[in-house]
Amino acid sequence: MKPPVQAKRPPEPNPRDLTRSEVAYRRIKTAIFDFVLLPGEGFTESDMAERLGMSRTPVREALFRLELESYVKVAFRSGWSVAPFDFRKLEDLYDLRVVLECSAIDRLCAADPMPDLSELKAVWLVPERDRLTDTTEVATLDEAFHAALVRAAGNAEMARVHADVTDGIRIVRRLDFTQPPRIAATYDEHAKVLKAVLARRADPAKLLLRTHIEASKAEVRKITIHKLHSARPAEGTL
Structure with a gap:
């Protein structure tokens, strides 16, 4: 295997x-x-x-x-x-993600031929036994998934803005992967979005994507200073 x-x-x-x-x-x-x-x-x-x-x-x-x-x-x-x-700013950035990534899905589904998404398939369309469980690795792959969709759409400026948005939310995005159910959900949701894109089903793909991002944004709303303290490494150094 x-x-x-x-x-x-x-x-x-x-x-x-x-x-x-x-x-x-x-x-x-x-x-x-x-x-x-x-x-x-x-x-x-x-x-x-x-x-x-x-x-x-x-x-x-x-x-x-x-x-x-x-x-x-x-x-x-x-x-x-x-x-x-600034939780309001973070939520605004998540909303901007939706706009950019839905636009990317429209472009991908209309492209002829469709850009090569084989690397995303190799990561996300895998049997459950092959899924990664390390939170840092999954968080990195999650960012890479969304960035790859936008880059594949072929608009360099859209990809640049999306990269800025990703950088702006990274500080809280990692906390979305501290629980195993969120890791499993990310695999399931990414797979559904990717399959819909590959089938050129733009509207279902965008609905799935919005639901996926809204779930992540809901986790951001739950973050408290107490949670941040508990996330702090015991021997953190610079």
């Missing part, structure tokens, strides 16, 4: 090719996404520089970049803090 095909991911850049500021930016952002740094948590540039093992200058540059992306906030005389969740 062949192992399930993994979705392709772009190669990670060589750390030696990154500036110190870029390294700091990536490490702080990862810490926020992995809940090592929690919403509302405060810190100073000196604290962060010490945790990262580098000088304050690249850390400051990274923090200002993260501030532009709304991940951290700066306060006069009191240092920095991780930005609190």
Whole structure:
């Protein structure tokens, strides 16, 4: 039995090719996404520089970049803090996902010939015994599924905007896969969407997709600071 095909991911850049500021930016952002740094948590540039093992200058540059992306906030005389969740913005991003991905489905179902979706079939149309169960892997594959549908539609600008939306919701999207039933549901729902697209049944595919995304968005509404604390790694470091 062949192992399930993994979705392709772009190669990670060589750390030696990154500036110190870029390294700091990536490490702080990862810490926020992995809940090592929690919403509302405060810190100073000196604290962060010490945790990262580098000088304050690249850390400051990274923090200002993260501030532009709304991940951290700066306060006069009191240092920095991780930005609190803007649940309204998150829900708006989920709604935008629906618009973009439904448009992609319309394009895919009307395309002649239909773009090759064999890699998605190899990941999602597999027997239940071949399904992955690791939450991080499934979360990565989930993102790859939705991104691949949009890319396959052939509109580069649509794919670019969708990538920005994906980045904006990633911080909470991972919590959608903390329970086994959600992993199983993702496999089932992705399979149904993909089969409908392959059959060129655009309207059923879009209905299935909306239902799938609404279920994910409903999980976002349930997130509380208590849950975020429980998701924090015991020995989290930067």
